[in-house]
Amino acid sequence: MSDSLDANQPFISFQRTCPIIRIFDEEKAREFYVDFLGFQLDWEHRYGDNFPLYMQVSRAGLVLHLSGHHGDASPGSNTFVVMKGVQAYQKELIAKHYIYMKPGVETLPWGLQMEVTDPFSNRIRFCEQDDGGEASV
Structure with a gap:
């Protein structure tokens, strides 16, 4: 498959991929994504009083939408992020002494x-990919 430009097309x-991740508890979502993972809260939206929260968080070029709306996303989803500096990020997370998560780094093909x-x-x-390596999601 070619990425070359066709003059007829x-x-x-x-521009950007922005996964929507389903959340059920706003406080727990902020604790995990902002306090633990170190994302910044960009904005929040509600359609009105007593409506679920929809918010955007970001860090170093990665943007995620977190939604309490039924039907926006399925709980238990999986998002694959290609990055640089995964070992430094892991050390940063471990240093936070977050009681619920102690992630490690795996060496994969x-x-x-x-x-x-x-x-x-x-x-x-x-995932910090090896040069030329393709990842299995």
Whole structure:
């Protein structure tokens, strides 16, 4: 499959992937994503009083949407993130002494990988790929 431009086709460019992750408890979501993983809270939205929260968190170019809305995402999902500095990130997380998560780094055929699981059973796999290595999600 070629990524080359075809003069007969319009130019298509994807700007960012933004996974939506289902949450059930706003306090636990902030504790995990902001306090533990070190993301910043970019914005929050509710359609009205007594509606679920929808928010965006980000860190170093990674943007995640966290949603309490039924139907936005399935609990127990898996997000694969290609990154640089996975060992430094793991050391940062371990130094926080977070009682619910002590992630390690695995050496896999495609690179180094650290997996975390949020309080809602969603997993994020942070992977620093070897040059030319393809990852198995």
